[in-house]
Amino acid sequence: MKPEISYEDFAKLDIRIGTVIAAEPVPDTDKLIKCTVEFGELGTRTIVSGIAEWKTPEELIGRQFPYIVNLIPRMLRGVESQGMLMAASDESGVALLSPERNVPSGTQLR
Numbered sequence: 001m002k003p004e005i006s007y008e009d010f011a012k013l014d015i016r017i018g019t020v021i022a023a024e025p026v027p028d029t030d031k032l033i034k035c036t037v038e039f040g041e042l043g044t045r046t047i048v049s050g051i052a053e054w055k056t057p058e059e060l061i062g063r064q065f066p067y068i069v070n071l072i073p074r075m076l077r078g079v080e081s082q083g084m085l086m087a088a089s090d091e092s093g094v095a096l097l098s099p100e101r102n103v104p105s106g107t108q109l110r
Contacts (some may be wrong), residue, residue, distance in 0.1 A: 014108070016042070016066070016067060017065070017107045018064065018105060019038045020037055020060045021037070022061065023057035027077075030052060032077060033055065035085075039105055040105040040106025042106050046079065046082055047084070048077075055094065065085055066085075066109055067084060067086065068084045071084055
């Protein structure tokens with residue numbers, strides 16, 4: 001278990017629902033998928049996720065997932081990732097989290 005944090009630390013995370021509008025494998029890797037994600041008023045962002053062992057790009061397009069959108073951008077295999085997909089993982093692989101119904105892109109999690 002990780003150390004406890006204060007509510008103020010948690011509140012620093014900007015977690016929003018994004019809609020995947022395009023997805024493709026990152027060249028020269030079998031683990032990364034590059035997604036173009038729509039966040040409403042925040043616009044679109046490129047987000048790279050290490051889920052290609054369990055998911056295909058085609059499975060992601062049109063779906064909504066939670067993303068942390070206020071992380072400092074990071075270069076992954078030559079692609080700037082402007083956020084982080086939130087997902088669960090266990091010994092069987094990755095389980096993607098989705099809202100129970102479609103919500104506007106950019107909706108903030110509270």
